[in-house]
Amino acid sequence: MTSLQPKEPATGAPQQNEPRVSGESSPDGTRLLLTGLWTLERSGAMEAAAGDLELIGAKAAAHGGALLIDLAGVAGLDTAGAWLIDRARARLAQAGAVVEVRWAAERQAILLDQAHYRSFEASAPRPGSPLVNWLANIGETLVSAGRDLVAGVSFLGEVVASLLRALSHPSRLRPTSITYHVENFAFRALPIIALINFLVGCIVAQQGVFQLSRFGAAAFAVDLIGILVLRELAVLLTSIMVAGRTGSAITAELGSMKMREEIDALRVMGLDPMEVLVTPRLIALLISLPLLTFLAGISALFGGLLVAWGYGGISPEIFLARLQNAIGLNTFLVGLIKAPFMALVIGVIACLEGFRVQGSAESLGRQVTASVVKAIFMVIVVDGMFAMFFAAIKY
Amino acid sequence: MTQLPPVPAPLSAESEIEPEVAIRVRDVVVGFGQKLVLKGLDLDVRRGEVLGFVGGSGTGKSVLTRAILGLVPKRSGAIEVFGQNLDELRGAQRRALERRWGVLFQQGALFSGLTVLQNIQLPMREHLQLSQSLMNELAMLKLDLVGLKRDAADKFPSELSGGMIKRAALARALSLDPEILFLDEPTSGLDPIGAAEFDQLIATLQKTLGLTVYMVTHDLDSLYSICDRIAALADGKIVATGTIEEMLASGHPWVRAYFHGQRARQLALPQA
Numbered sequence: 001m002t003s004l005q006p007k008e009p010a011t012g013a014p015q016q017n018e019p020r021v022s023g024e025s026s027p028d029g030t031r032l033l034l035t036g037l038w039t040l041e042r043s044g045a046m047e048a049a050a051g052d053l054e055l056i057g058a059k060a061a062a063h064g065g066a067l068l069i070d071l072a073g074v075a076g077l078d079t080a081g082a083w084l085i086d087r088a089r090a091r092l093a094q095a096g097a098v099v100e101v102r103w104a105a106e107r108q109a110i111l112l113d114q115a116h117y118r119s120f121e122a123s124a125p126r127p128g129s130p131l132v133n134w135l136a137n138i139g140e141t142l143v144s145a146g147r148d149l150v151a152g153v154s155f156l157g158e159v160v161a162s163l164l165r166a167l168s169h170p171s172r173l174r175p176t177s178i179t180y181h182v183e184n185f186a187f188r189a190l191p192i193i194a195l196i197n198f199l200v201g202c203i204v205a206q207q208g209v210f211q212l213s214r215f216g217a218a219a220f221a222v223d224l225i226g227i228l229v230l231r232e233l234a235v236l237l238t239s240i241m242v243a244g245r246t247g248s249a250i251t252a253e254l255g256s257m258k259m260r261e262e263i264d265a266l267r268v269m270g271l272d273p274m275e276v277l278v279t280p281r282l283i284a285l286l287i288s289l290p291l292l293t294f295l296a297g298i299s300a301l302f303g304g305l306l307v308a309w310g311y312g313g314i315s316p317e318i319f320l321a322r323l324q325n326a327i328g329l330n331t332f333l334v335g336l337i338k339a340p341f342m343a344l345v346i347g348v349i350a351c352l353e354g355f356r357v358q359g360s361a362e363s364l365g366r367q368v369t370a371s372v373v374k375a376i377f378m379v380i381v382v383d384g385m386f387a388m389f390f391a392a393i394k395y
Numbered sequence: 396m397t398q399l400p401p402v403p404a405p406l407s408a409e410s411e412i413e414p415e416v417a418i419r420v421r422d423v424v425v426g427f428g429q430k431l432v433l434k435g436l437d438l439d440v441r442r443g444e445v446l447g448f449v450g451g452s453g454t455g456k457s458v459l460t461r462a463i464l465g466l467v468p469k470r471s472g473a474i475e476v477f478g479q480n481l482d483e484l485r486g487a488q489r490r491a492l493e494r495r496w497g498v499l500f501q502q503g504a505l506f507s508g509l510t511v512l513q514n515i516q517l518p519m520r521e522h523l524q525l526s527q528s529l530m531n532e533l534a535m536l537k538l539d540l541v542g543l544k545r546d547a548a549d550k551f552p553s554e555l556s557g558g559m560i561k562r563a564a565l566a567r568a569l570s571l572d573p574e575i576l577f578l579d580e581p582t583s584g585l586d587p588i589g590a591a592e593f594d595q596l597i598a599t600l601q602k603t604l605g606l607t608v609y610m611v612t613h614d615l616d617s618l619y620s621i622c623d624r625i626a627a628l629a630d631g632k633i634v635a636t637g638t639i640e641e642m643l644a645s646g647h648p649w650v651r652a653y654f655h656g657q658r659a660r661q662l663a664l665p666q667a
């Protein structure tokens with residue numbers, strides 16, 4: 001049985017460390033000699049060598065005789081290598097060959113035992129025709145949109161109930177928290193919102209003067225600016241900015257609290273997250289948005305005034321006199337009345353999406369995006385409904 | 396290909412040319428703002444040993460671990476891993492070294508957007524050239540090794556219990572078959588049976604893979620059952636190192652309190 005003595009492992013050149021397999025037939029059977037490092041260090045080569053091992057083994061087994069996997073030349077082994085070797089052994093055995101692993105060092109033997117082959121029945125992805133999947137997707141989207149609506153309405157109900165509760169017990173109003181949020185939502189947002197409205201005021205004035213002067217009606221640009229800005233633009237731009245800036249912040253804040261079980265912690269302490277987290281933010285938004293809308297309107301009118309003066313040659317006195325004629329208190333109120341409703345829409349969507357965050361960071365990102373997109377969409381829808389309403393009552 | 400340092404064959408101890416010490420920490424100072432957490436700390440972790448690292452809460456065990464891993468900047472001192480000074484390693488060398496260690500963070504730090512299986516495969520995908528089917532098998536094997544059920548493979552971290560997170564994170568730390576394993580409180584949050592299994596698992600892996608294990612722990616059972624040596628941290632320095640017997644004999648007040656406390660005594664009794 002001299003043929004079964006282990007071969008002296010080759011040493012030296014790094015080439016020798018490549019995992020290799022060689023077959024050697026003898027009357028007793030075939031010896032499959034493994035050499036080199038069977039570790040993840042040589043990941044690609046090792047996988048290829050394991051393939052060779054199975055191929056050579058299968059070929060040799062076809063000629064009959066026992067197979068002997070000789071590990072004496074293996075310079076290094078880790079779980080991946082052990083897995084591949086034992087997998088090859090198991091597969092050859094399954095194909096009907098008589099296989100034996102020999103000359104494993106003590107630690108290699110433990111490793112082979114630890115990483116012994118077992119089958120992981122693959123949880124195959126559910127097959128389905130693309131058409132059915134597509135239809136199923138549409139159905140799921142519709143159902144989830146319906147659920148959104150129901151959830152939104154029921155959340156709105158809870159919010160209103162908790163707002164009313166807060167108003168009927170002013171002691172539970174948390175003025176500190178509200179002040180803090182007003183500072184964040186209104187005061188810190190003012191510069192950017194004023195600037196954007198100022199610029200839009202300038203643009204509307206420039207276009208108004210430019211287009212209307214073709215009919216010799218440049219002075220009517222003032223009417224255009226006054227009505228457009230006060231009725232629509234100020235509140236719309238402000239709401240969109242607030243949805244992007246504050247709505248996303250609220251969703252992210254509540255979402256990360258949800259992720260870290262902070263909301264559950266509040267609940268078990270006997271505190272109502274609705275009262276502690278949602279109501280102060282909503283009240284702060286209800287205060288902030290009208291204030292911002294008012295200042296946004298002023299700043300847009302100011303921008304319009306400057307451009308009308310510099311570009312259209314309409315002096316500030318004339319601008320103000322025309323403005324007084326063009327707009328009434330109702331023009332101003334139409335814009336301002338919408339603001340609290342916008343605040344409610346933004347706040348409810350932001351809080352609702354925040355509470356929907358699941359455990360993962362990815363879901364936080366998804367919910368923040370959804371919050372901003374839905375809030376902006378709903379702001380525009382609500383604005384359209386108000387336009388129809390005011391037109392119907394001729395206000 | 397990156398020029399890897401000559402790879403030590405983990406199983407042929409004779410051909411070992413690398414130094415005895417796997418991690419050498421010398422005079423390391425780490426602080427946050429005014430406060431110094433580590434004040435000139437020295438520590439050696441020998442190759443192939445399981446070093447248990449103990450210290451009171453908030454003394455800086457996690458900070459030292461993070462400093463060795465290069466996650467926290469140190470103010471001064473030197474850290475060598477496998478004889479290579481970490482400050483001098485750049486680019487490919489650094490990445491080659493990082494492949495040789497696996498880390499189990501105190502909170503698991505599983506990627507929340509990936510399933511357990513994908514978490515385990517992530518390092519393989521980045522560092523190795525393996526077929527997807529082999530990666531699946533190896534990842535499942537790691538799951539088996541750490542004692543997780545197979546149906547955990549497709550779960551997201553948010554759907555796991557605390558102990559399952561620990562195991563999944565260990566499976567990820569082991570995915571590249573590292574030579575050094577950093578464990579930050581591996582058995583906290585496990586039931587005693589699970590913790591004992593975990594200890595046993597680490598001991599087996601350490602023997603078979605020739606792993607060096609650096610383990611931060613409060614678990615006296617682990618210290619008794621699998622740690623070859625123990626190092627104790629207090630006041631920003633290592634105040635005692637040695638085997639469990641040497642720790643029991645130490646005169647340092649905190650070490651005395653730790654190893655002669657109510658809980659420790661019950662474990663020590665059978666040995667006395």
Ligand SMILES: Nc1ncnc2c1ncn2[C@@H]1O[C@H](COP(=O)(O)OP(=O)(O)OP(=O)(O)O)[C@@H](O)[C@H]1O
Pocket residue numbers: 427432450451452453454455456457458459501
């Ligand atoms: N990023 C950081 N900024 C400021 N201080 C920090 C920071 N990380 C840790 N510390 C401080 O360093 C000290 C050590 O913290 P560390 O997390 O290492 O404790 P520990 O020994 O691991 O405790 P435990 O056993 O509770 O995990 C603490 O006082 C902590 O406040």
Ligand SMILES: [Mg+2]
Pocket residue numbers: 456457458501579
């Ligand atoms: Mg810690």
